Amino acid sequence: MLRRGMPAASHNSSAHASEDISEDGAAYDAVIVGGGHNGLVAAAYLARAGQRVLVLERLGRTGGAAVSEQTFAGVDARLSRYSYLVSLLPQQIIDDLGVRFAVRKRGVSSYTPTVRDGQSTGLFVGDGTTRTRESFARLTGGEREFEAWERFYAMTQRVAQRVFPTLTEPLPTREELKARIGEDAVWEALFERPLGEAVEEYFADDLVRGVVLTDGLIGTFSHAHDPSLLQNRCFLYHVIGGGTGDWDVPVGGMGALTDALADAARSAGARIRTGHTVQRIDTDGTTAEVRYSTADGEGTVAARRVLVNASPQALSQMLGEGEAASPAAGGGESPVSGSQLKVNMLLRRLPRLKDTAVDAREAFSGTFHVAEGYGQLAEAHRQAEAGDLPAVPPSELYCHSLTDPTILAPELAAQGFQTLTLFGLLTPAECFDAGSAAERDAVRDAALARTLAELDPHLTEPVGDCLALDADGRPCIEAKTPRDLEGELRLPGGHIFHGDLSFPWAEEGGGRWGVETAHPNVLLCGAGSVRGGGVSGIGGHNAAMAVLEAEGGRGAAPVH
Incomplete structure (x- = not known):
């Protein structure tokens, strides 16, 4: 049962790499492999329960993929380099662990530019019902699509309110979850039939349909009528966060969250050692x-349990079981492949929009959709499935610094500098498998150029003309393909969810918490667990709960 989501933020050093961690030869209660956000959550829960906990992190810092970094040389802007928004992190985890971390709401949900009858226009969702209704009317010429929008998202919010609380409880069965939702028509629309059928039943406008479908394609290679329902599973995780589906901005960037989680784990008594690469687990x-x-040599440590905040593929290798393919959620086996292009930019100024009805500061503070019409998404999938980069790559952008300027040095903020994050869709890892390093770079550059070429027609000046320059005079822009993420973060196939997402219910023969493996004292605690994924901490929480439950809830950590 694999699935979902990217790890956590940056902390300190590898100063402890050579320090003795054996605790006078005594075994730890738990060794946690990987100091991403899920590993830190598990460590904090178990340490608060009085357990002896050791976290071993390969990199020189904690945080995994949820880190804040000074990405561009000599420029004091700390970008959330890999993951960038928070939706699935339960407030319960923040409260239980006493984590000092804040998010800010975005006043704008989304803006989608387009051209109708030769005129630049777009769909603006946010700033109250009246303005959203007016935007729908301007785009579609009537009330129908807006009313359908209201009905559709009222439905998803009811599902969110009923499903989200289950993510930190023992796994329900499929029938239990269906009963909890309590609406047969809703269950059929979101859990039984391809998402495209519901989208087409509710909406008529191609652009509106595309905006809805995109939540089923984030980091996921699928399409509206995929019979595996992979798009439905991805869509579900993107609309249930917090019981509302809101996507919030982390104050201080993602690194603020994982630094706070590392502090919580240390304060509870967990030991964290960076620069320690786990090579093997014997049980x-x-x-x-x-x-x-480590850089200084090798070592071993004993533990009653091992919690692994790494992919199921990495765990298989650590156990000496080879590099098995991930079990696809629909059955059988298939290689794991990510499907995104992540681009970070720093701008000297935001470009203005050709659509004069919307200010750029509003449009870029929400999710800015580009080339994500329903037909465009279908064609991009068709081309990528054939092994080609989409000619018109879909993408979405947002500007963190408009909501949280603290990630910029005060002088940059005063001069009007802004960050810009772009997340490209439907660019599977296989599209970037050219032969030499130079050829792979050329494909990445082509993907970036095509993607920005779809954004520029909606702006009064090319976004490239707005880029800041680093200390060496280079434009402040970087692009990460799935293969880059595979190399830098060891994400299998560059998949931000460690593999295809699963529905959040128990499968026959599966474990109670969705973290169990074939070895009773080895648990997954990260994105590869059922209901793991995103920046959520849910995998770490559930692994800790499984441990404490097995021991009769021993210690002070709450078991929910």
């Missing part, structure tokens, strides 16, 4: 030995 089901390497 007899009751005790385990973890072998690791």
